[in-house]
Structure formats: structure tokens, C-alpha cells
Amino acid sequence: MNSSLFLYTLHLADNALITGHRNSEWTGHGPVLEQDIAISNIALDLIGQARNLYQYSARIFNDNISDCKRLISSPAFLAVIGDIDEDDLAYLRDTNEYYNLLLAEQTNGDWAKTILRQFFFSVYQQLLYGNLLKSKDAHLSAIAEKALKEVNYHVRWSGEWVIRLGDGTAESNRRMVEALDNLWMYSGELFLSSPYENELATEGIAADLETLKDTWLNKIQETFDKANLQIPPPGWMQQGGKTGKHTEHLGFLLAEMQFLQRAYPNSEW
Amino acid sequence: MVNYNLNNTNIPDEEAKVWQLLDEVSDPEVPILSVIDLGIVREINIQDKAVEVVITPTYSGCPAMDVITMQIKMQLLGHGYGPVTTRTILSPAWTTEWMTQAGKDKLKAYGIAPPNPKQQVCTPEYFQREESVQCPHCHSYHTTMISEFGSTACKSLYRCLDCQEPFDYFKCH
Numbered sequence: 001m002n003s004s005l006f007l008y009t010l011h012l013a014d015n016a017l018i019t020g021h022r023n024s025e026w027t028g029h030g031p032v033l034e035q036d037i038a039i040s041n042i043a044l045d046l047i048g049q050a051r052n053l054y055q056y057s058a059r060i061f062n063d064n065i066s067d068c069k070r071l072i073s074s075p076a077f078l079a080v081i082g083d084i085d086e087d088d089l090a091y092l093r094d095t096n097e098y099y100n101l102l103l104a105e106q107t108n109g110d111w112a113k114t115i116l117r118q119f120f121f122s123v124y125q126q127l128l129y130g131n132l133l134k135s136k137d138a139h140l141s142a143i144a145e146k147a148l149k150e151v152n153y154h155v156r157w158s159g160e161w162v163i164r165l166g167d168g169t170a171e172s173n174r175r176m177v178e179a180l181d182n183l184w185m186y187s188g189e190l191f192l193s194s195p196y197e198n199e200l201a202t203e204g205i206a207a208d209l210e211t212l213k214d215t216w217l218n219k220i221q222e223t224f225d226k227a228n229l230q231i232p233p234p235g236w237m238q239q240g241g242k243t244g245k246h247t248e249h250l251g252f253l254l255a256e257m258q259f260l261q262r263a264y265p266n267s268e269w
Numbered sequence: 270m271v272n273y274n275l276n277n278t279n280i281p282d283e284e285a286k287v288w289q290l291l292d293e294v295s296d297p298e299v300p301i302l303s304v305i306d307l308g309i310v311r312e313i314n315i316q317d318k319a320v321e322v323v324i325t326p327t328y329s330g331c332p333a334m335d336v337i338t339m340q341i342k343m344q345l346l347g348h349g350y351g352p353v354t355t356r357t358i359l360s361p362a363w364t365t366e367w368m369t370q371a372g373k374d375k376l377k378a379y380g381i382a383p384p385n386p387k388q389q390v391c392t393p394e395y396f397q398r399e400e401s402v403q404c405p406h407c408h409s410y411h412t413t414m415i416s417e418f419g420s421t422a423c424k425s426l427y428r429c430l431d432c433q434e435p436f437d438y439f440k441c442h
Contacts (some may be wrong), residue, residue, distance in 0.1 A: 033323065034416035041418040048330020052359065142360035147329055149362060149442055150422075152393060157417055160395050161311070 003071060004196040005137070006057060007099060008206055010086040010089070011194070011242055012128075012140075013053035014100035017090060018250070019148075019183045020046030021257055022108055031111050038157060042118065045150040052143045054086035061089075076262060079134025091261035095251045096242075099194075102241040103186040105250040112165050112175035116183055117156035123219050124190050130209035140205065142211070144239055156184050159223050176229055188237025190216070287313050287320060287345065294344050297437075298421050301379040304337055310366025311358060320345055322355045324332045325363045327442070328422045365442050377405045382438040383428065402438050404429035415440075 023043035030036025048238035061068045062083045072078070077092040103121060108114045123237065129151060132144035165172040191213040193201065221231060260267060274289035278289075292305040304310050304324070312323035322341055326334045338355050345353045365384035382405045383405075401410045409431035417440075419426040425435040 003335075034418075037420070037426075038416060038418035041422045044330035044332070044422055045328060046330070048328060052329055079432070138360075145360040146326070147361045153417065156393060156395060161377060163395060223395075 001221075002060060003067040004199045005198070005205065006060045006064070006068045006071065007194075007196040009057040009140070009198050011091070011099040011116055011196070013050045014098050015104050015121070015125075015256070016046045016052035016097070016129070018100045018253065019118070020252060021052060021113070022104070022106075024117070025239040026114065029259045033110075039114070039215040041120075041234050042154050042157070045154070045225045049143070049147045049150075049233050050090070051086055054089045056083050056139050056143065057089055058083070061067055068122055076265075080126060087261070091258045093245055097244060098246065098250060098254070099244060100250075101186070102247055103183065103188055105241070105247060105253060106183060106186060107249055109179065109182065110175055111161075111170070112163060113179040113182060114177065115158055115161040115165065116179040117152065119162050119223070120151055120183065120187055120190075120220070122151055122154040125214055126155050126217055128162060128207050128209075131212060134204075135206070136204040161182070162223055162229070166224070173228060176227070180229060180232065184232050185236060185238050189239045192237075192239055194242040258260065273373055284313055285323060287315060287322075288351070290344055291322070294337070294340045296333055297340075298333045299376070299379075301375045301380065302372050304341065306369050306372025309337070309363060309374070318350050320350045320353050322353070324355055325358050325361075327363050330422060334422075336388075339413055348428060362442070365439065371393055376439055378396045380405050380436060381424070382436055384439045386441075402427055404417060404432060404434065405436055406434045407432040 020043045023039050023046065026036060027040045027043070028036065028192045030039055032094040049175045069078075072093060074094040074097060075093055077088060077097075080092065090112075101121075103117060106113075106117060118166070126148065129148040132140050133148070135141045137145070162176070166254050167219070191209045193209050197206050197209065224231060238247075288305065288310075291310055292303045294304045296302045296304065296307055307327065309324050309327060310322060311325050314321040314323070322345075324334075324338070324341070334357075342353045345351070365377060366386075368384065376383040382402050385402065402412050402414075403410050404412050404427075407429060409429055411430045412427050413430060415426040415428050415435065417425050419437050423439060423442065425437045425440045426435065428435045
């Protein structure tokens with residue numbers, strides 16, 4: 001149970017951190033100043049959620065070292081002396097010890113691809129956190145309650161952009177269609193439960209993903225109707241992120257994000 | 270959950286002193302507001318000179334929280350209290366309803382439109398802008414949103430269509 005809860009909190013935290021980090025890559029490069037600020041603010045919200053979740057993961061780890069330590073084999077992580085903290089979890093785990101969705105780590109591409117990734121992810125987070133409000137784990141429900149208010153803004157902001165671009169010019173529509181072609185195959189994993197999610201869902205701690213899938217699809221459909229976009233026919237879906245099997249993009253992202261702590265351990269500014 | 274008000278006379282003198290001291294600790298991003306105005310101090314527990322301050326963050330990623338926590342400690346240590354500890358609670362989640370009226374008045378005088386009462390901006394519907402935000406400069410309601418996200422996560426960017434001045438709106442949360 002403890003090791004499943006540790007993995008589940010890492011999964012939730014990694015989703016928020018990796019999506020937040022991807023968004024932060026836009027800072028200073030947004031198409032217009034206001035939207036540069038918007039995506040940077042969303043990045044900040046997500047990294048804040050990641051911090052709350054990692055602090056909880058660290059506590060679970062420190063209280064159950066024998067159950068949790070075997071789950072991480074990164075030498076840098078294992079070299080930490082004493083209790084671990086949120087930064088150790090973010091900066092010292094290797095790629096195969098990250099449990100985020102494959103969707104989160106996909107590259108930014110153009111504004112259309114970033115927007116669509118955010119929209120899929122935010123609607124997912126909104127349903128997931130909404131469900132976690134009822135979690136028997138009081139910590140998770142408190143984190144979800146706090147985060148949900150922010151996510152509601154993210155859904156509206158990204159959904160409006162999906163409509164603007166999809167129903168905009170021929171060029172903006174073409175780019176949205178291309179983004180959809182690129183990202184749709186990563187949407188199946190959102191509702192595919194990993195062993196730790198299954199175990200915790202039975203205990204009323206994690207969300208039962210199967211129950212969220214239709215609501216997610218309805219929201220996407222409703223938005224796509226206004227955006228002149230079509231949900232693709234059923235096809236091959238990628239999976240693996242939740243159990244540590246990632247696309248090649250995550251390694252590059254971590255190499256940049258973790259560089260400082262790996263090269264100069266414990267440095268602060 | 271007691272939403273503290275500095276005029277509350279039902280709390281012990283020792284605790285009231287601490288609340289007064291914390292009213293001098295300002296938000297580094299909106300320095301006109303104290304942490305009491307913001308409504309983020311939820312509880313104070315005192316035992317002799319030891320103080321525990323329970324705070325709740327405005328936003329999950331609010332970068333001001335670490336600074337605020339440190340300033341709360343400095344303020345109390347500087348006035349002879351100690352040890353001083355802070356504890357963060359996330360539930361119930363902070364809402365702009367917890368901002369004091371004094372805080373809202375200060376914000377407006379400072380040039381930032383204070384949050385509207387509950388749930389006006391918080392609709393999930395796309396392209397809904399039914400709420401009206403009053404310009405803190407000329408008091409006109411003839412204003413328009415430039416961006417949902419402004420200079421900080423807690424503010425949106427607006428423009429007054431009468432006096433033409435842009436301004437921040439501390440959004441309903």
C-alpha cells in the first residue's frame with residue numbers, strides 16, 4: 001500500500017512538473033506578451049502543485065524507507081544522506097523512475113500543439129482532482145481542492161484557444177489538425193490504470209479512471225464541435241509513461257532541468 | 270475556522286498582540302497588503318513565547334509564500350518570541366472571500382481592482398465575461414479584460430475604456 005501510494009503521488013507530481021516545465025520553455029518566447037504571461041502563470045501553478053505533491057511523496061518515502069527505497073535505483077538519489085525532500089525527487093531520479101503521462105513530455109512544437117496538449121491535460125486534471133476531493137487520503141484531497149480552482153482557469157483558457165485556432169483561419173485550423181495528429185495517440189494512456197492506480201482505487205484513495213473517460217471525451221467533443229475539429233477514429237494508442245517507459249523526449253527535458261543539481265550537488269541560489 | 274478580524278475582542282491579549290504584529294508583515298508582491306489583509310493566516314497557537322502560525326497559500330505555486338513564511342518568523346523573533354514555527358494547511362482552500370474589507374480598500378487605493386464577490390468570474394463556460402470590474406482609477410465599470418493572467422498568478426490584466434488606463438484585477442478565486 002505504502003509503495004503504491006508513493007508511486008501514485010509521484011505520478012501525479014511528475015505530470016504537473018513535466019507539463020509545467022514544458023510550459024515554462026515558452027517564457028520569453030510566447031506569441032504575444034499577454035499569452036507569454038498566461039502560459040508562464042499556468043507553468044507556475046503546475047510547478048506549485050508538483051511541490052505540494054512531492055512534499056507528500058517525500059514524507060511517505062521517509063516514513064516507509066524499506067518499502068520505497070527499492071523503487072528508485074538512481075545512484076545520485078541513493079547517495080542522499082538522511083531524509084529526502086521534494087528537490088531530491090525532482091532532480092535526482094532518472095528517466096525510467098519518472099511516472100508522468102507520455103502526453104506531458106511531448107515537445108512544445110508550435111502554439112497549436114502546446115495549446116492542445118494543455119487542453120487535453122487540463123480537462124484530465126480537472127476530472128481527476130474533482131474525483132480526488134472524495135479520496136480517503138486526506139492529504140491528496142486537500143492538494144486536489146487547492147489545485148482544482150487553478151485548473152478550472154487552465155481548462156477555460158486552453159479550451160478557448162482550441163476554439164480560436166480550430167475555428168480561425170485555414171492556416172490555424174491546419175496547425176490544430178496537425179497537433180491533433182501528433183498528440184491523439186497519447187490520450188489513451190490517460191485512462192489506462194497502472195497497477196498502483198488499480199490498487200489504490202479499490203481502497204478509495206485514487207480516482208477510478210474508467211469512470212472519468214466518458215466525461216473527458218464529452219468535454220473534448222463539445223469543444224471540438226465549436227472548433228471545427230473532429231475526434232480521430234479509434235486507432236493505435238501509446239502507453240508506458242505511468243510505469244516509467246518514456247518517449248525519447250523526457251531524457252532531453254530532464255538533462256536540462258536536472259543539470260545544475262547533478263553537476264553541482266546541493267547548490268542553492 | 271475563525272476568520273480573524275483585528276477588532277475581534279474575544280481572543281486572549283497575548284494572541285491579539287501576535288495578530289497585530291503579523292498585520293505589519295506585507296505581501297512582497299503586493300506590499301500594500303499585510304498577510305492579515307490577505308486572509309492567509311488561519312490560526313495562531315501560543316505557549317509562553319513559542320508561537321505556531323498556521324498559514325494557507327493563495328495559489329499552489331505562489332512564489333511569495335516562502336518569503337512570507339520567512340518574514341513572519343523574522344517579525345516574531347524580532348519581537349522576542351521563539352521558537353517560531355509555521356505550518357501550511359491546504360484545506361479549506363484559500364479564497365478571495367477571506368480578504369478583509371480593509372485589504373480590498375487598500376488594494377483599490379493602490380490602483381489594483383479588488384476581487385469581486387464570490388463566483389462572478391469563475392464560470393467554466395468559454396468566452397463568458399458577464400462580470401464587470403470597476404476601474405480603480407476613474408471608477409468606471411466600462412472596462413475590458415486584456416488577459417486572464419496578469420503580472421502575477423492572482424491577477425488578470427484589464428483596461429478602462431473611459432480613462433484608457435490599464436490596471437490589474439485581483440481575480441476572484
